[in-house]
Amino acid sequence: MPAQNETMIERVIRILEVFGAGENALTASEIARRAKLPLATAHRIVGDLVAARVLEREPDRRVRIGLRLWELATRASSAMSLRDIALPYMEDLHAVVKQHTQLSVLDRHDVLYLERLSSKDATSANTATAGSRLPALQCAPGIVLAAYSLPAVRDELLTWGRLTEFNKQTVMGRDDLRKIIAEARRVGYALAPGWIHTDVSGIAVPILAADGGAIAALSITIKRDSADELTYLHALHTTARAVSRAMNVENLVTDPRLNLLKQQIRRATDAD
Known part of the structure; x- marks a missing residue:
């Protein structure tokens, strides 16, 4: 489980890090398990990241790394x-x-x-x-x-x-x-x-x-x-x-x- 004093940024990073090289898409439950976060917390953060286009949601509700994250990474x-x-x-x-x-x-x-x-x-x-x-x-x-x-x-x-x-x-x-x-x-x-x-x-x-x-x-x-x-x-x-x-x-x-x-x-x- 995450440390009690863990910041939101640290949790966001943990979620992004669960997407390994070549990983296509994951469910919110899979993300929560891999990131060792409560399911409700993972759902909320994933929803925010989808809204910001950092993650993208597939028609089957699975999510993957979005092009927005790649765009930001390549700038700096x-x-x-x-x-x-x-x-x-x-x-x-x-x-x-x-x-x-x-x-x-x-x-x-x-x-x-x-x-x-x-x-x-x-x-x-x-x-x-x-x-x-x-x-x-x-x-x-x-x-x-x-x-x-x-x-x-x-x-x-x-x-x-x-x-x-x-x-x-x-x-x-x-x-x-x-x-x-x-x-x-x-x-x-x-x-x-x-x-x-x-x-x-x-x-x-x-x-x-x-x-x-x-x-x-x-x-x-x-x-x-x-x-x-x-x-x-x-x-x-x-x-x-x-x-x-x-x-x-x-x-x-x-x-x-x-x-x-x-x-x-x-x-x-x-x-x-």
């Missing part, structure tokens, strides 16, 4: 600016490697995928889609983003980041993950062999700001133990450097210390 989102700048370079990379290609950022303890280019010629499976999330500690983009974060942000993630065992290859030990992150910083990339799908490796490199911190991660998924791994890595690094040069990083990058502060406030609020 630095993530959308990042995507727009990176996309032409991603398309060139995708044409060369012919593998699923992703752009992602760190959002609290998750990796949020901003864009994904799929390929019918890809040698691996990939469940990531634009708008989807994965635990940052258990995918290649999250490892490389942690590696190029401020130490305080990295420690916060290693201490509080969620762990999900996708299969027996998934690294679950926090001490092991700390060593893997340190190695990713040393070599300049992260490799996650079989962590999510046993026959698939994720490989990611950072897109760096002027101060050396990571703005985002550029990644591909490949068949595990691929002989072309070094070729793919070279192409990833070349593309990431091109994106970094194309961006006015001083204006687009958010101070990682602000992200840490937001995480600390959220954790303190959750504890109340």
Whole structure:
């Protein structure tokens, strides 16, 4: 159940967050259950959001995310600016490697995928889609983003980041993950062999700001133990450097210390 001192804005956000990537429509009862809100409260908030066109109601009374929310998000989102700048370079990379290609950022303890280019010629499976999330500690983009974060942000993630065992290859030990992150910083990339799908490796490199911190991660998924791994890595690094040069990083990058502060406030609020 929601905390008694939870604000209306926090409840609205919880409702919007129940719509996962690729989710079409939900009933108010389903929303209430997923958001852990009383049914009457969920009904009232959903009605207000429909009236504001943030949610849209289907003929069968189910609701889905409305175009109004997308419109508002695209106006001011630095993530959308990042995507727009990176996309032409991603398309060139995708044409060369012919593998699923992703752009992602760190959002609290998750990796949020901003864009994904799929390929019918890809040698691996990939469940990531634009708008989807994965635990940052258990995918290649999250490892490389942690590696190029401020130490305080990295420690916060290693201490509080969620762990999900996708299969027996998934690294679950926090001490092991700390060593893997340190190695990713040393070599300049992260490799996650079989962590999510046993026959698939994720490989990611950072897109760096002027101060050396990571703005985002550029990644591909490949068949595990691929002989072309070094070729793919070279192409990833070349593309990431091109994106970094194309961006006015001083204006687009958010101070990682602000992200840490937001995480600390959220954790303190959750504890109340």
